[in-house]
Amino acid sequence: MKRVVITGAGTINALGHSVADTMTALAEGRCGIGPLAFRDVERLSIQIGGQVRGFEAAGRYNRQQMSLYDRFTQFTLAAAAEAIAQSGITFSGELAAKSGVVLGTAGGGVSTWDDNYRSVYEDGKNRVHPFVVPKLMNNAAASHVSIEYNLKGPSFTVSTACASSNHAMAQAFQMVRTGMAPAMVTGGSESMLCFGGVKAWEGLRVMSKDACRPFSANRNGMVQGEGAGIFVFEEYEHARARGADILCEVAGCAMSSDATDIVMPSKNGAARAIAGALNDARLNPEDVGYINAHGTGTAANDKTECAAVADVFGPCADKLMISSTKSMHGHLIGGTGAVELLACIMALRDGVIAPTIGYEEADPECALDVVPNEARNAAVDVVLSNAFAFGGMNAVLALRKV
């Protein structure tokens, strides 16, 4: 088994258009959630979200690219450029032949579906652009990353709702760990903040109209975000040999299925994934200093997640910190685990624990140290990142300081 390290990170999300800006915002406890701005927003009952602002695709991408890049692909390529530049890796020869890209997304090109349905149904048009299909397909973003960076190894897209990115990164980790690939580009993206995307979520009646307040007794639901998080996972010796800056080590992962309910989370399923990740990384509960929670701000997730953590960690649960950064960047659905991995890297590298903002009232069912409202300086050696999806599919990653 090979050791796997992260040598590059990139992002775009409501908190910033780069890793540095995002980490600054996370450390400041800044909220990126605000009024949504897009066509027909006035017909929505949910009008807030963590929307990416100031991102002009025109100018960044040429006309031909624009006809092929849905917003989720645009985000992915922007984040991938940052991650690969930071890593300093160049994919050529044998390295290119074996390295690939595994990304997560729940919805893929949602706004392309939305725009084109509107055009044929509402506007009564009978013709759509020839590239609608290659633009909206869930693997479009991964494909464009492979094309842009000459990644010729195993590449595909994983779709497990809110756990998509964590499942993708778990898969990429396994590929590097087993020697199948020397390096993998991985992470995920999502862009559902359009009329149809938000309208579909409204139907579930789990969205908040005012704020995402994970673990707070007065929480009233989730708030959607959008963006991408992309990373370079690389075999440790390969990274060392080329003198790469190592951000942290991916120490282990676990995936589990609740096999119970299509939307209600299960404590047992979550606990099995958390315990599984510790076991896979050969870590003990007392080793973990911080958990980036799934922490959606819904009644169901937060209490189930806290109960699962309490089960796995026993008395150690009182010593660890657990925060949900969704309070700041919103829930990026299939891209959320990727953006949240940045909070894990910040904890390990900089010793800064991102807070859970919007925390107003203690909930006895979430009685853990949720790092309320203000970031904290703390040296931690091991962190976990949780993701628990609709459909009962869970993926937890364990990261370690190098």
Added chain:
Amino acid sequence: MSVTDKIIEIIAEQAVLETSDVTKESTLEDLGIDSLGLVESIYAIEEEFDITVPFNANEPTNSDFDISSISKIIEVVERLLKEQAG
């Protein structure tokens, strides 16, 4: 059909029961309707009466929609029909 009969019909269908098995005193719990069934029932009520029901599944008891019994649901729907008329 009256508002009461319509609501009982919607709830009965959701609970997979005969309308005669649903009374105004029934609670959703009695009828075996869980949180998903509740959200579907509210959707059916909104569609039937063309109203918007203020309900957030994260704070079911805090919403402006009392779901403690069928008669309470009927009361609220009748109020919403008046408020949202026209």
